[in-house]
Amino acid sequence: MSATTALRSLSINNINPHVKEAKYAVRGELAVRSEEYRAKLAKGDTDLPFDQVIAANIGNPQQLDQKPITFFRQVLSLLEYPPLLEKEDVLLNQLGYKSDVIARAKWLLKTVGSVGAYSASAGAPGIKESVARFLEERDGFPADPKDIYLSGGASSGVNTLLHVICASPKTGVLVPIPQYPLYTASLSLLNAKCVPYYLDESKSWGTDIEAVKGAYQKAVDEGTDVRAIVLINPGNPTGASLSEDDIRAVIEFAVEKKLVVMADEVYQTNVFVGKFHSFKSVLRSLQKADAEKYKNVELASLHSISKGMVGECGHRGGYFELCGFDPEVQEQIYKFVSISLCAPVIGQCLVELMVNPPKPGEPSYELYKQEYDGIFSGLQKRATALYDAFKKMEGGSMYLFPTINLPQKAIEAAKKEGRAPDEFYAFRLLDATGVCVVAGSGFGQKENTLHFRTTFLAPGTEWVGRITKFHEEFMNEFR
Amino acid sequence: MSATTALRSLSINNINPHVKEAKYAVRGELAVRSEEYRAKLAKGDTDLPFDQVIAANIGNPQQLDQKPITFFRQVLSLLEYPPLLEKEDVLLNQLGYKSDVIARAKWLLKTVGSVGAYSASAGAPGIKESVARFLEERDGFPADPKDIYLSGGASSGVNTLLHVICASPKTGVLVPIPQYPLYTASLSLLNAKCVPYYLDESKSWGTDIEAVKGAYQKAVDEGTDVRAIVLINPGNPTGASLSEDDIRAVIEFAVEKKLVVMADEVYQTNVFVGKFHSFKSVLRSLQKADAEKYKNVELASLHSISKGMVGECGHRGGYFELCGFDPEVQEQIYKFVSISLCAPVIGQCLVELMVNPPKPGEPSYELYKQEYDGIFSGLQKRATALYDAFKKMEGGSMYLFPTINLPQKAIEAAKKEGRAPDEFYAFRLLDATGVCVVAGSGFGQKENTLHFRTTFLAPGTEWVGRITKFHEEFMNEFR
Numbered sequence: 001m002s003a004t005t006a007l008r009s010l011s012i013n014n015i016n017p018h019v020k021e022a023k024y025a026v027r028g029e030l031a032v033r034s035e036e037y038r039a040k041l042a043k044g045d046t047d048l049p050f051d052q053v054i055a056a057n058i059g060n061p062q063q064l065d066q067k068p069i070t071f072f073r074q075v076l077s078l079l080e081y082p083p084l085l086e087k088e089d090v091l092l093n094q095l096g097y098k099s100d101v102i103a104r105a106k107w108l109l110k111t112v113g114s115v116g117a118y119s120a121s122a123g124a125p126g127i128k129e130s131v132a133r134f135l136e137e138r139d140g141f142p143a144d145p146k147d148i149y150l151s152g153g154a155s156s157g158v159n160t161l162l163h164v165i166c167a168s169p170k171t172g173v174l175v176p177i178p179q180y181p182l183y184t185a186s187l188s189l190l191n192a193k194c195v196p197y198y199l200d201e202s203k204s205w206g207t208d209i210e211a212v213k214g215a216y217q218k219a220v221d222e223g224t225d226v227r228a229i230v231l232i233n234p235g236n237p238t239g240a241s242l243s244e245d246d247i248r249a250v251i252e253f254a255v256e257k258k259l260v261v262m263a264d265e266v267y268q269t270n271v272f273v274g275k276f277h278s279f280k281s282v283l284r285s286l287q288k289a290d291a292e293k294y295k296n297v298e299l300a301s302l303h304s305i306s307k308g309m310v311g312e313c314g315h316r317g318g319y320f321e322l323c324g325f326d327p328e329v330q331e332q333i334y335k336f337v338s339i340s341l342c343a344p345v346i347g348q349c350l351v352e353l354m355v356n357p358p359k360p361g362e363p364s365y366e367l368y369k370q371e372y373d374g375i376f377s378g379l380q381k382r383a384t385a386l387y388d389a390f391k392k393m394e395g396g397s398m399y400l401f402p403t404i405n406l407p408q409k410a411i412e413a414a415k416k417e418g419r420a421p422d423e424f425y426a427f428r429l430l431d432a433t434g435v436c437v438v439a440g441s442g443f444g445q446k447e448n449t450l451h452f453r454t455t456f457l458a459p460g461t462e463w464v465g466r467i468t469k470f471h472e473e474f475m476n477e478f479r
Numbered sequence: 480m481s482a483t484t485a486l487r488s489l490s491i492n493n494i495n496p497h498v499k500e501a502k503y504a505v506r507g508e509l510a511v512r513s514e515e516y517r518a519k520l521a522k523g524d525t526d527l528p529f530d531q532v533i534a535a536n537i538g539n540p541q542q543l544d545q546k547p548i549t550f551f552r553q554v555l556s557l558l559e560y561p562p563l564l565e566k567e568d569v570l571l572n573q574l575g576y577k578s579d580v581i582a583r584a585k586w587l588l589k590t591v592g593s594v595g596a597y598s599a600s601a602g603a604p605g606i607k608e609s610v611a612r613f614l615e616e617r618d619g620f621p622a623d624p625k626d627i628y629l630s631g632g633a634s635s636g637v638n639t640l641l642h643v644i645c646a647s648p649k650t651g652v653l654v655p656i657p658q659y660p661l662y663t664a665s666l667s668l669l670n671a672k673c674v675p676y677y678l679d680e681s682k683s684w685g686t687d688i689e690a691v692k693g694a695y696q697k698a699v700d701e702g703t704d705v706r707a708i709v710l711i712n713p714g715n716p717t718g719a720s721l722s723e724d725d726i727r728a729v730i731e732f733a734v735e736k737k738l739v740v741m742a743d744e745v746y747q748t749n750v751f752v753g754k755f756h757s758f759k760s761v762l763r764s765l766q767k768a769d770a771e772k773y774k775n776v777e778l779a780s781l782h783s784i785s786k787g788m789v790g791e792c793g794h795r796g797g798y799f800e801l802c803g804f805d806p807e808v809q810e811q812i813y814k815f816v817s818i819s820l821c822a823p824v825i826g827q828c829l830v831e832l833m834v835n836p837p838k839p840g841e842p843s844y845e846l847y848k849q850e851y852d853g854i855f856s857g858l859q860k861r862a863t864a865l866y867d868a869f870k871k872m873e874g875g876s877m878y879l880f881p882t883i884n885l886p887q888k889a890i891e892a893a894k895k896e897g898r899a900p901d902e903f904y905a906f907r908l909l910d911a912t913g914v915c916v917v918a919g920s921g922f923g924q925k926e927n928t929l930h931f932r933t934t935f936l937a938p939g940t941e942w943v944g945r946i947t948k949f950h951e952e953f954m955n956e957f958r
Contacts, residue, residue, distance in 0.1 A: 083549075
């Protein structure tokens with residue numbers, strides 16, 4: 001305790017203990033050190049053994065080389081400065097804007113009024129209608145705008161849903177491990193219980209329903225009131241996608257135990273192998289076959305503009321759709337979101353553009369398609385390069401959450417520094433190569449296993465080679 | 480309980496009770512009904528006794544007639560679509576952009592990279608430096624960028640600070656009544672205690688330090704651990720500004736009782752009579768005179784782009800500055816904000832533009848000044864019109880949180896509908912005139928007093944006449 005602490009209202013010992021408990025490794029000490037290295041390099045420092053920091057700790061495509069989609073940003077420029085719409089000829093003939101850009105901007109302005117005005121609490125009605133049409137086309141089932149809530153990124157949607165679900169310190173939520181640490185951090189803040197179920201590394205990090213059932217039973221036996229299950233599909237950090245059978249098994253289990261299904265589907269367009277199946281489409285198919293049995297399944301599915309080919313993290317946009325929720329509960333959700341007034345309106349507009357991009361035959365379509373496909377194949381190429389690199393690494397498994405098996409000497413060295421072994425490894429990796437990853441412990445991992453998570457957004461693949469070279473040297477040092 | 484409830488995980492009876500308890504009248508049932516009227520009118524319905532809904536329940540200037548400031552929005556348009564910067568001659572000669580608009584956009588892009596990328600958790604470093612310079616010029620005392628946290632509007636800053644402060648159900652926070660309901664709602668959600676201190680209506684809703692002391696002592700006697708005091712200066716909903724003496728008295732009390740001072744200063748430019756004094760400037764002056772006594776005062780002061788002449792609510796931008804906080808506590812605040820990744824980056828850029836607008840002699844200055852002054856005098860004119868109107872109303876007091884004294888018959892009629900009398904009045908006002916205000920009970924008021932709160936942002940002053948006419952008729956009906 002510092003000498004002055006007793007003179008203040010707040011000290012580390014008397015603030016909200018749940019804030020203290022919350023862990024968020026994606027932007028923790030390692031990330032802070034990488035920012036220091038970045039600042040050093042920017043000042044022309046040449047002491048470091050690398051000349052570039054690679055932020056593979058967080059999916060932030062536009063900080064790296066991913067260019068925004070032209071159609072999206074042209075529309076946004078008009079929304080920010082509507083007087084440009086009075087100069088259509090300049091836009092069309094001198095600035096390369098197409099007529100569909102202008103038409104969309106006019107429509108969005110009519111819908112939101114001004115992007116500087118608060119929208120309705122759950123989002124601008126016209127934009128929610130667009131999202132509903134997108135969901136209908138994606139799933140082949142109706143969607144109702146009143147069940148759609150626009151949010152400031154998916155994080156804010158998760159925060160809303162967990163706030164409503166977590167009724168007491170006994171409330172438990174099933175969360176896949178490894179997971180994106182938002183879920184564990186939010187549950188800590190809400191003083192509720194994270195009920196971990198382990199994904200199966202031997203089956204490409206698949207969701208094993210038996211593991212879910214086991215985790216549920218163990219929690220219930222310990223007195224936990226398990227109320228919901230989180231699925232990250234496709235998975236973060238593992239990249240695995242759920243099959244229709246897996247999804248059905250989860251829904252069956254949710255019916256049996258009356259669990260809210262929270263389907264985090266923000267990576268729905270990042271599928272490089274196999275196919276994405278939405279929880280909603282599988283649920284509606286089941287309901288078609290047996291309406292009575294499935295009619296009360298509570299599903300919340302989340303999406304975001306931060307991921308995929310859109311990659312607009314900084315704009316903080318997203319939405320969630322509710323199916324089967326009690327109307328009285330939905331009223332409370334509405335009240336909760338209204339306390340923070342509304343999601344950023346320009347982010348809401350980007351949600352609209354994401355779900356309703358240019359269509360074949362429209363003036364902006366060709367460029368849109370070209371940019372979209374270019375980003376997709378770039379991501380695919382880097383995913384493959386990392387996959388291949390990790391396969392070659394001593395003790396390394398595949399996937400972008402690779403296992404590392406560290407020698408005993410390294411584990412002891414880590415202990416001496418007061419760090420978990422994978423954390424120790426990640427710090428050494430950063431110091432040696434400038435590549436910032438996240439230690440597996442930040443995402444959760446089975447006991448006695450070690451991993452790290454890396455994104456594959458950084459430009460080029462040269463830095464992947466830096467990782468394998470470091471790994472070799474590290475293993476030799478501690479052998 | 481609905482028939483199906485028992486089949487679901489979530490019902491109104493088993494969700495988070497603190498979400499249920501939270502009240503947020505600004506966007507409650509009355510606001511929902513006003514939106515229904517607005518939709519009816521938009522569809523051409525002529526059944527209603529008015530042809531326009533006036534949203535005087537929420538400060539949302541750009542939903543009404545307030546135009547955004549040209550300089551701000553021109554810069555934002557370039558941030559959203561940077562390729563425009565390659566066409567400088569078109570921007571300058573055909574679209575009316577000035578060279579300082581272009582220079583600022585280039586600088587901001589250099590600072591944030593892309594507005595589609597996450598920034599550092601507490602905000603882009605260059606923007607925090609701009610805010611620090613603004614604070615130094617405003618207050619005449621140094622400001623450190625590391626103590627500045629950019630947030631998604633002031634609401635999100637309040638949420639962060641209260642999250643850290645509220646350690647247990649015994650934690651209490653002194654909140655002025657009447658107040659903006661964000662504070663009471665957030666304290667409900669955090670299961671902490673709101674310790675109300677009443678503003679003095681007879682002294683223009685001034686802050687009476689004796690009322691603060693009384694409220695504190697009463698709470699402590701009841702076992703509450705009072706940790707912080709909120710000041711809204713200038714006041715919402717009352718419009719009152721604190722004098723330097725008042726601020727000094729609050730700081731003295733905070734020193735004596737070791738309270739965090741939360742100064743909500745979002746209305747700092749909305750002062751039509753008197754002068755705004757920042758808590759920081761008064762604190763630093765006190766510290767200059769007696770460093771030892773005041774060195775550990777913990778002050779958090781908040782600002783926002785939503786209010787004043789900026790009025791950019793939909794962009795969700797703001798910041799808070801911390802003075803005198805324990806570094807270990809600041810680390811926890813950093814971790815907490817990092818869980819939601821970062822504030823919207825385009826909103827961060829608007830914060831920069833707000834604190835660093837065009838200066839005399841710069842190309843955009845003249846237009847900026849003209850627009851800024853025009854908005855200011857429009858607000859002033861409407862504030863005066865409402866002030867005069869409420870003075871004339873039977874039983875009405877002045878200020879924009881006018882007292883209403885309702886006849887016994889009206890109070891009984893309200894009771895029959897299961898509503899508070901001021902709520903009953905506000906619904907009747909909406910139904911008769913289309914003007915949506917907020918009942919005083921939504922902001923808190925002394926027992927046996929009734930008020931309503933209205934903003935003065937709606938265009939024109941004709942609707943003010945509608946209120947006075949309604950009031951006359953209402954009083955006659957229930958006399």
